[in-house]
Amino acid sequence: MQNENVDRRSILLGAGTAAAAGVVASFGASTAEAQGRVDQECMTIVYQNGPDVKFNFDYYITTHMPLIMRLYGKSISRFELRRGQPGADGAAPPYVATITIWIADGAAFDAAQKEHQAGLRADVPKFTNAVLIAQRDRIVGTQSS
Numbered sequence: 001m002q003n004e005n006v007d008r009r010s011i012l013l014g015a016g017t018a019a020a021a022g023v024v025a026s027f028g029a030s031t032a033e034a035q036g037r038v039d040q041e042c043m044t045i046v047y048q049n050g051p052d053v054k055f056n057f058d059y060y061i062t063t064h065m066p067l068i069m070r071l072y073g074k075s076i077s078r079f080e081l082r083r084g085q086p087g088a089d090g091a092a093p094p095y096v097a098t099i100t101i102w103i104a105d106g107a108a109f110d111a112a113q114k115e116h117q118a119g120l121r122a123d124v125p126k127f128t129n130a131v132l133i134a135q136r137d138r139i140v141g142t143q144s145s
Contacts, residue, residue, distance in 0.1 A: 041106055042137045045099040047130035049084060055096045057083060059127040067123070068101075071116045075108035076101055096130055 036042065047055060060081060069079060080100045084093030103109045124132060 036102060036139045036142060038139055038142060040139045041103040041109075042139065043099075043101040043103060043109075043134060044137050045101075045132060045134045046095040047097045047128055047132055049093055049096040049130065053096050053130045054128060055130060056127040057081070057097070060097070064120075064123055064127055068120065071120070072109060072112040075103065075105045075112055077104035078102040096128070 047053075065079060065081065069076060078101070082098045082100075084095045084097060086092060121132075
């Protein structure tokens with residue numbers, strides 16, 4: 001599982017310190033599928049940390065995450081939420097939370113996003129006041145031991 005986090009860290013340019021966190025919650029695939037495959041698309045979402053940032057992980061896990069899974073259906077093969085952890089030097093993580101969504105069907109994902117993104121963004125203030133940054137990724141390499 002440790003190598004899995006390292007692979008995602010390389011995808012998140014500049015988010016290496018935050019990705020030191022363990023898995024908080026995940027939906028979906030087996031361990032082999034969770035590592036992704038070359039050419040698979042993912043959505044990476046980070047919530048920037050700061051002195052007054054709040055993030056309600058319970059709300060995200062029990063309400064927001066299942067809502068996304070219901071609205072996006074089988075276009076998502078795996079959905080993972082991670083909590084940022086302090087660095088080895090004790091420094092606060094740059095991101096309070098990192099989300100990785102493995103996209104199973106790009107066209108279906110795009111259609112769901114077009115239909116539901118505004119409503120999902122409206123739900124964000126219910127669990128955080130952090131700045132959200134989202135990026136669509138394509139896996140270009142993987143390794144595991």
